[in-house]
Amino acid sequence: MKKVTISFIVMLLLTVGLAACGAAAPSGATDTIKIGINAPLTGDIPKVGEGTKYAAEMWLEDIKAAGGLDVGGKKYNVELVIEDNEAKAESATAVTTKLISQDEVLVMVGPQSSKQAVPAGEVANNLKTLMVSPWSTNPNTTLGRPYVFRTPFLDPFQGPVLVNFATKEFGATKAAVLYDVASDYPKGLAEFFKSAWEKLHGEGSVVAFESFTTNDTDFSAQLTKIKDSGAEVLFAPQYYNEVALIVQQARELGYEGPILGSDSWGSAELMNLCGDACKGLFFSTHYAAAGATGATKAFIDRYNEKYGYVPDDVGALTWDTMLLVQKAIQDCGKITGDIAVDRQCVRDAMANIKDFEGITGSMTFTEEGDPIKCAVIVKISDAGEFEFYKQVCPE
Amino acid sequence: MTAISSKLSTGKNDLSLLFKKLWAPFSLTPMLSWLCGALIAVLLEQTVGLYVAWTLGLPKIPVLFGVLIMLETPILFPSAVLYVLIIYILPVALIAWLTTSLANNLAGRLLDLQSWLAVLVHLALFYAVLHLWAEINDYRVLVVRLTLISIILTLSLNVVNGYMGEFSCSHPGFMALGAYGASVFTLALFTDDRTFGAPLLPAQLGVLMFPLSLIFGGVLAALGALIIAIPSFRTRGDYLAIISLAFMFIVKSLIENLDFVGGPRGLGGQPDWANLPTVFAWTAICIWITNNFVRSTLGKALNAVRDDETAADAMTVNTRQTKMVAFLFAAFWAGVAGGLFAHVLRYVNPGSFGLQKLAEILAMLYFGGLNSVVGSIVGAVSFNLVSEALRPLEIMKWIIIPVIFILVMIFRPTGLIAFTEFNVVNWIRPKNRIAE
Numbered sequence: 030m031k032k033v034t035i036s037f038i039v040m041l042l043l044t045v046g047l048a049a050c051g052a053a054a055p056s057g058a059t060d061t062i063k064i065g066i067n068a069p070l071t072g073d074i075p076k077v078g079e080g081t082k083y084a085a086e087m088w089l090e091d092i093k094a095a096g097g098l099d100v101g102g103k104k105y106n107v108e109l110v111i112e113d114n115e116a117k118a119e120s121a122t123a124v125t126t127k128l129i130s131q132d133e134v135l136v137m138v139g140p141q142s143s144k145q146a147v148p149a150g151e152v153a154n155n156l157k158t159l160m161v162s163p164w165s166t167n168p169n170t171t172l173g174r175p176y177v178f179r180t181p182f183l184d185p186f187q188g189p190v191l192v193n194f195a196t197k198e199f200g201a202t203k204a205a206v207l208y209d210v211a212s213d214y215p216k217g218l219a220e221f222f223k224s225a226w227e228k229l230h231g232e233g234s235v236v237a238f239e240s241f242t243t244n245d246t247d248f249s250a251q252l253t254k255i256k257d258s259g260a261e262v263l264f265a266p267q268y269y270n271e272v273a274l275i276v277q278q279a280r281e282l283g284y285e286g287p288i289l290g291s292d293s294w295g296s297a298e299l300m301n302l303c304g305d306a307c308k309g310l311f312f313s314t315h316y317a318a319a320g321a322t323g324a325t326k327a328f329i330d331r332y333n334e335k336y337g338y339v340p341d342d343v344g345a346l347t348w349d350t351m352l353l354v355q356k357a358i359q360d361c362g363k364i365t366g367d368i369a370v371d372r373q374c375v376r377d378a379m380a381n382i383k384d385f386e387g388i389t390g391s392m393t394f395t396e397e398g399d400p401i402k403c404a405v406i407v408k409i410s411d412a413g414e415f416e417f418y419k420q421v422c423p424e
Numbered sequence: 425m426t427a428i429s430s431k432l433s434t435g436k437n438d439l440s441l442l443f444k445k446l447w448a449p450f451s452l453t454p455m456l457s458w459l460c461g462a463l464i465a466v467l468l469e470q471t472v473g474l475y476v477a478w479t480l481g482l483p484k485i486p487v488l489f490g491v492l493i494m495l496e497t498p499i500l501f502p503s504a505v506l507y508v509l510i511i512y513i514l515p516v517a518l519i520a521w522l523t524t525s526l527a528n529n530l531a532g533r534l535l536d537l538q539s540w541l542a543v544l545v546h547l548a549l550f551y552a553v554l555h556l557w558a559e560i561n562d563y564r565v566l567v568v569r570l571t572l573i574s575i576i577l578t579l580s581l582n583v584v585n586g587y588m589g590e591f592s593c594s595h596p597g598f599m600a601l602g603a604y605g606a607s608v609f610t611l612a613l614f615t616d617d618r619t620f621g622a623p624l625l626p627a628q629l630g631v632l633m634f635p636l637s638l639i640f641g642g643v644l645a646a647l648g649a650l651i652i653a654i655p656s657f658r659t660r661g662d663y664l665a666i667i668s669l670a671f672m673f674i675v676k677s678l679i680e681n682l683d684f685v686g687g688p689r690g691l692g693g694q695p696d697w698a699n700l701p702t703v704f705a706w707t708a709i710c711i712w713i714t715n716n717f718v719r720s721t722l723g724k725a726l727n728a729v730r731d732d733e734t735a736a737d738a739m740t741v742n743t744r745q746t747k748m749v750a751f752l753f754a755a756f757w758a759g760v761a762g763g764l765f766a767h768v769l770r771y772v773n774p775g776s777f778g779l780q781k782l783a784e785i786l787a788m789l790y791f792g793g794l795n796s797v798v799g800s801i802v803g804a805v806s807f808n809l810v811s812e813a814l815r816p817l818e819i820m821k822w823i824i825i826p827v828i829f830i831l832v833m834i835f836r837p838t839g840l841i842a843f844t845e846f847n848v849v850n851w852i853r854p855k856n857r858i859a860e
Contacts, residue, residue, distance in 0.1 A: 070818045072780075113818045118776050122769055123566055123812065130562040131487050147692055148771040156562070169692055172618075211680045211774070213688040242677065 061106045062098060062364065064354065065128035067139035067149060072116030076296075077141050077343050081163070083336050084347035085109055085138065088355075098355065101362045114140055114149075121145030125152045125160070133368055136161070136354050136375055141343060143167030143213055150177040157369065159376040161354060163346040166214060171398040176376055178398035180350045180389070181292070181315060181342075184214075188221030190404045190421045191289055191313050192229055195262045198311070199287050202230050205237035205260030207251055207275060209267060212243055218266040218291055236260050248278050256284045266291040273302035280306055287311070292404075296341040300413040310409050311418065315342045315389040317407045319414035325388040342389070349387035356382060452855045453520050457527040459549040461519035465512050466556040473511055473560070480507055487561055491813040528854035539849050546852045551704055558700060565700055566768070567812055572707040573764050574804040578788045579714050579797065580757035585786075586794035586842075587718050588750050589730030590660065594652060594668035595758050595785050597675035598645040600777035602759025603766035604685055606641030607694050610634070610767070617693040619686065634697045638706070638763040645759025646752045648675065653751050657744065660733075672782065679774040690773030691766075698767035706764060710757055715797050715846050717753060726750050727795075791832055793839030797846035803839065 066085050070078035089109050097104035110132045114121040121140045128134045129152070137153060137160045140146045146165035153160035154174040162170055162179045171177045195201050204226050208219035223235045236258040239251035252275070255263060265275050265288060272294055279288060290312030299307065318329055318339050328348055332340040340348075358364075360378035364371055385392045392400040403422035407415045473485045480503040486493050489512070490504030534542035558564040577595065584592045612620040614630030625633075648671070656667040680688050717723055725746045728736035737743050766772045784807070792803020810828070814821040832840065 071822055075819075113815055113821075117780065118769055118771065118773055119570055119765070123563070123570065124815070126566045127487070127563040131484065131492075133484075144690070144773050144775050147690060147773075148769045151692070151770050167689060169689070211677065211688055213690070213773075213775075216688050242680075 061108050062100075062358065063108045063110055063132060063134040064351075065125075065132060065134035065137040065139075066109055066111040067114055067121060067124050067128065067137055067145075068111065069116035069141060069145070070111075070113040072114075074116050074142065076298075077164070078113070078116075080341060080343040081139060081141060081347045082111055083332065084340065084344045085111065085351055087332065087335065088348065088351035092355075098358065100359055100364050103364075105364060110134055114145055116142070116145065118144055118148050121149045122152055125149040126156075129153065129156045129158045134158070135358065135368070135371055138163065138347065138350050138354060141165065143170055146170045146179075150174050153177060157376075158372050159354075159357070159379055161350050161379070163350040164343055166217070174398070175380075178353075178379055178394060178400075180346050180353065180387070180392065180400055182402050182404055183399055184218045184221050186423060187291060187313055187404060188218060189225040190406075191222060191264065191291065192225040194311070194313070194406055194419070194421065195264075195287075195289055196229060199262055201261035201286075203234055203236045203258075203260050204230075204262050204264060205239070205255040205258055206235060206264045207237075207239045207241070207248065207255065207267075208265070209243055209245075209271070210240035214293065215266045215268075216240075219264070222264050222266070246274055248275055249282060252279050252282050252284060255279075256282055261286055263288045265289070266293060268293045269296040269299040270302060272299060273304075273307070276303055276306045276310070292342055295407070295415065297338050300409070307409050308411050308413065312407055312409075313404045313421075314407050314415075315405065316345050317405050317415055317417035319410065319416045321417070324386075328388050345389050349389050349392075352387060353379070353382065353385060353392070356385060449521050450517075450524075452528065453524045454527050454531045454855045455546060455852045456531045456549075456854075457520040457523045458516065459546065459553060460523055460527065461516035462553045463549065463556070464519045465515045466553055468515055469511050469560065470556060476510055477507060482507060485560055487563055488567070488809065488813050492816060495814070495816040528856050531852060532854040532857065535849070535853060542852055543848055547708060551701070554704065555700060567808065569698065569700060569703045569764075569768050571805055571808040572703045573761050573768065574785075574788060574808050575707050575801050576710045576757055576761040576764070577785050578792065578800040578804040579710060580754040580761065581785055581789050582794065582796070582800045583714065583718065583726075583750055583754040583757075585789060586796070586800075587723060587726045587730065588747060590747075591662075591665040592668045592751070592754075593665055593782055593786075594649075594671040594675075594755075596777040596779075596781040597668075597672035598648060598755040598758035599762035599765065599781070600675050600679060600772075600774065601645040601648045602638075602641035602762030603772045603777070604641075604679060604691065604762075605644035605759065606637045606763030607691050607766045607772055608685060609637035609640045610694060610697070611691070613637075615693065615695055619684070619691065619693075630695060631697055634702070634767075638760050641763035642756040642759035645762065646756040649752050649755030650748075653748055657747055657751075672777070676774050676777060688774060690771055690775075692771040694767045694770045694772075696767070696770060698764045703764055703768070706760060710760070711797065711801070711846075714757070715848075718797070719845065722746060722749060787829060790839050791829060793836075793842030793844075796839075796842050796844045798844060799839055799841040802841055806840075 066081065068078040068081040069075065070082065089107060092098050092107045098107050110128055112124040112128060114124045125137065128137055137158060139162060140149050141162065141164040143165040146162045147167055147169050150160055150170050154176045157176055160177045164181060165179055166181055166184050168183065171179055195204065206219045206223060208215040210216055223238060226235050237255045237260055239254060241248060241251060263279065263284065263286060265272060267275060272290060276288055288310050290310065292314040294312040295314040316325055321329055329339060332344060357375050357379040361374040380394060383393050390402040392402045394400055401423055403420050405417060406419040406421060408418040410416045469485065477485050482493065482500060482503050486504050486507055490508050493504045494501045534545060554568060558568045577599065581595050584590055610630060611617050613625045614623050614627050614633065616622050652667060652671045656664050679685060685691050725736065725741045728739065728741055729743050729746055733743055788803040788807045789800065791807055793799025810825065814824060
């Protein structure tokens with residue numbers, strides 16, 4: 030009994046002593062700029078979260094190497110607060126609330142997929158904090174929310190880009206679409222592609238508009254229909270794991286025409302899964318890894334060296350987002366220490382950014398916080414690399 | 425060897441002796457005293473919490489009892505412990521000890537006057553504590569609201585999986601029906617939004633009608649339950665589990681293919697009506713009604729059906745009707761929880777109501793304990809708090825939480841607090857009286 034009491038008292042004293050030490054350590058919070066990262070580190074899409082985290086950490090290294098972030102002639106320390114949203118909508122909201130109200134971040138980067146970005150955008154907008162999503166393409170993420178921005182181009186732009194490309198490149202007049210009806214991104218893009226195609230080639234020129242549900246692995250019924258419909262091009266706005274299956278099954282069933290993809294194809298994993306079947310196909314994306322030059326090449330090489338794989342579009346878009354945020358903070362010109370004032374200032378600076386040169390292209394923001402930027406058409410080379418083929422810009 | 429084990433056991437005895445000694449002054453402390461202590465503690469936090477935190481070297485008031493701070497910056501561990509000690513533990517203990525006799529007196533008089541009045545006073549006091557505690561930070565408010573919604577969900581699933589003894593997997597489906605039902609109700613009738621256009625009724629009416637929209641969501645979920653109950657209640661056990669799982673996927677696919685509610689893009693723009701008092705009131709009502717339900721004749725009949733359906737039938741229990749009522753009751757509350765969930769997040773997406781949600785609800789239920797209202801509350805609260813508190817650990821979190829679950833399942837196979845009755849009056853009785 031006595032021993033326990035004594036050890037209890039010793040522990041208490043130790044706690045008090047250590048607390049006194051700890052108390053002296055953190056101070057001068059005004060010299061630090063906090064940036065929140067809201068990423069899906071666990072859950073359905075951990076690879077996306079990893080890409081986000083790596084790109085953000087690489088950016089932080091640069092800032093640290095420069096001795097801090099230079100705002101209005103004063104160097105500030107930068108701290109990244111990286112939080113896991115488990116790829117869930119409610120967690121993304123909780124993380125956003127925590128980052129903004131508890132950690133008091135100046136800016137929040139993320140969440141990535143629209144399922145999380147739409148509700149998180151609502152919170153960030155209500156709490157008047159700049160949020161930039163590097164990956165979300167759902168129009169509702171930024172619509173009517175002055176504090177929410179994004180860096181990828183939108184589906185209503187990407188759809189017509191692909192339609193024009195397929196028309197010119199393959200001389201096709203009849204198209205087929207195969208998409209996942211249960212997933213927000215493929216469904217949206219499939220619909221934009223269809224409407225753009227029918228506008229160009231007339232009603233009924235999309236001869237097959239076939240769908241399946243997430244986690245389906247057998248597409249033979251849909252592909253047989255597509256083959257029999259006489260389509261000259263097949264559009265599959267799917268993620269890399271499904272793309273491999275679709276392409277291989279289409280070829281086995283004897284569909285010989287070109288298969289066209291969207292930015293969701295652009296993952297390093299695609300060629301591992303798809304192999305030779307995918308060589309020679311085209312897809313639209315944000316940037317081309319193979320044959321890149323300048324800043325893009327520097328980024329890819331550095332990332333590859335550090336983490337052991339070529340970054341996919343999430344990494345590149347997050348990198349651009351970090352640089353955009355950095356520019357917005359620097360353009361603001363002054364950190365007052367009053368977080369509400371600073372957030373407003375950074376948000377206004379963000380809205381005024383013109384012709385920002387990122388590795389995924391040049392960006393200017395619309396009033397809704399969406400970028401006006403060019404898309405890249407990539408050809409998968411015989412070596413299995415994503416080669417730059419063509420750039421398409423909005424008129 | 426024996427020396428060591430005897431030493432260990434004396435150590436354990438010492439510890440339990442210490443706890444007993446520490447607990448001794450509080451053995452007669454009624455709930456009222458604890459609530460008063462908690463009220464003082466949260467008031468203390470409101471007024472001097474920030475200064476105490478600064479003095480201890482903490483940048484802000486620790487948001488979840490310091491756990492987040494401990495995990496994010498371990499060097500501040502002692503400061504966080506001290507903060508919790510100074511702001512919460514010491515004042516609560518002191519006030520509880522000081523007011524013991526007074527509160528016993530008061531609680532006794534209140535209980536003699538009217539027992540419902542006594543319950544209401546305690547509930548009001550508890551809400552005051554919760555409100556003041558949460559008010560410090562938006563994050564706390566959100567966590568509390570999501571936790572309360574989890575309580576409703578867990579409780580409603582307990583009626584089916586615990587009291588009725590079936591294994592139903594359709595709860596996320598009911599929740600989705602409720603969420604979409606309530607959202608469409610408020611969006612179409614009271615808000616000017618992108619999906620449904622101008623409101624059909626004046627928007628000012630909306631806040632008052634919010635309970636109606638939740639009930640609408642609940643009824644929709646109950647209707648969904650009816651659809652699966654009619655064919656599937658001819659089966660039991662594994663078969664019902666599979667049919668209910670199928671129902672969950674059907675609801676998800678249905679919503680994904682319904683374009684007028686946004687399909688896979690989801691439905692957003694719900695007004696912010698599910699604030700803390702609203703969610704708290706609905707949770708309290710749900711606990712009250714469910715507790716009465718499971719303690720009623722129908723609830724006892726439900727237990728009889730669980731233990732032996734044939735025997736129950738022989739004892740004049742209408743088994744089919746009993747099961748049906750309980751299932752619809754559970755679905756209704758899951759629907760209400762869904763409606764609240766949609767209005768807290770102000771966005772719903774069919775992807776949110778899938779297997780992951782199901783696993784979560786089941787985990788909360790089996791962690792807390794079957795056949796027990798208190799168990800459901802404990803399960804939901806602890807799962808939510810642990811899950812929030814361990815967030816900084818990222819992937820490690822999903823190793824620690826399952827390990828905790830496995831341990832619970834090994835040492836308490838039916839959950840932490842299973843097969844107990846929740847008697848509110850017993851909880852708030854003055855401790856100088858004997859339990860009823």
